Amino acid sequence: MEKNHVIELLPEYLDGLLNKTQKTTVEAHLKDCNSCSHELSELKKLFKVFKEEKETTPSGNLKTNFFEQIELEKQNNSKVVSLDNVSVQGKNNWTNNLLKIAASVVLLVGVYFFGKQQQEQISGKEIAHLADETQAFKQTAMLSLMGNKSASKRIQGVNFIEEFSDPDEAIVSALADRMLNDENTNVRRTAVEVLSEFTASETVKNSFIKALKTEKDPGIQITIIQVLGKIQEKKAAASMQYLLEQDDTQPYVKEELESVLPNII
Template sequence: MKSEKDNFISSQLPAYLDGQLSPKEKQQVEDHLAISESCRKELEELRTLFTAFKEEQVQVPSDKLRNQFNQVLEQEKLSQSKVVLLENNKRSWASNLLKIAASVALLIAAFQTGRILEMEKSNQDVAAILEESLQIKQTAMLSLMENQSASKRIQGVSYIEEFPNPDEAIVEALAKRLLHDDNDIVRLNAFEALSGFASSEMVKSIFIETLEKEKNPSIQIGIIQTLVKNQEKKAVAPMQRLLEQEDTQPFVKNEIKLALPKII
């Protein structure tokens, strides 16, 4: 019984013979062929079939045969009954030729249809593998962000690069790090990860909530600049409160004074 790997490589063989695989995919197929006798056998069968299609030619009667045929035809015209027989033979020959041509065309069509179906199945299998891989990465990312080690939490946050369109679970996990993590570097990394999606209403709300409680000046300034860039008017009130607080760093207050006119 074939393994899943054998089935996957088998679906790649037509494209491999056609030279349609990328160098990486080609190497993957060849590495598997080196250890799989069944796949090598299937490859040879496909190669034989491909060669037969390429070399198949319709045999055309030679000039000598055509001349002989014409001579016989002239002789047979002397007899009406034989002419009828000859015409029937001629039609039979033509009919057989058409049948052969139709059979070859049907075989080729069936083979091409099979190849298309295999390629579609292969694409679906690849998509399923990629989806499963992303789910594994997401599980690892969420698990790392809950780790007791700050370095592990930072590693988990960095996995955001694997998700161009993170779902709500990932955004909420990053928000939790930004709002509640006791390590400044983890919070800063969480902010940087979320800033790539700052146009999202959910992310903007997270930044506004963070601005109300964050004490790290670097994160404060980063959030202020991001909210101003996105023209978030809801950020005006928390910025003004931050401006009035005595413990707010002077350079943060200066940043707020420069930012407020841009969104008020």
């Protein structure tokens, strides 16, 4: 019993992890016990080998060999006796086992990282695919809402643009169509407000210029004039001039035009 007890402490003794009393007990025992001091020297050798061993990086074929390795390991394991009986079984088996276990650990870790990397690649593709599907779904929902009979629902559709970080041309065109052709003033005005966030688009700019000639609601006219004035769109000057010359243009709309036009030309 005593022997075994000290053998169990040897690895920690070598690593300097024992407290003083344990250390003195082990050292006292080692002087008396040949088998234990022999064990100690064997352990020292083993530790040295471990230190000299270079870290191996697992290669791709590790995965394919994995199951064969497991089979091999199983057969070996059945022959091997547990670590507690090492001293009885002999030193060579003991060190072999330890090395095999170390190899298995390295193998497992390697397979883990290999698998993880593979999985990340796959899930990355899946996420991209899902994002595409969500985008398509949102687009369908938005277009269908904008075709609804109820003005409130069409406005909901127009506001749906907030769900898109980078709306494509189809959506922008559908919004421009609502702005130019919807029978309800609130839908057209909401479309103007929403589109004023996308003045970098040529489609949007051209629709605004077109709306200057077709839109009869003074509230919407003023909003469009302000947006075009802000981005100093030179192409809008002719349409603004046209609106300014119309008899039915409201005086406050003309005022707005007169204040914006000089900055554009």
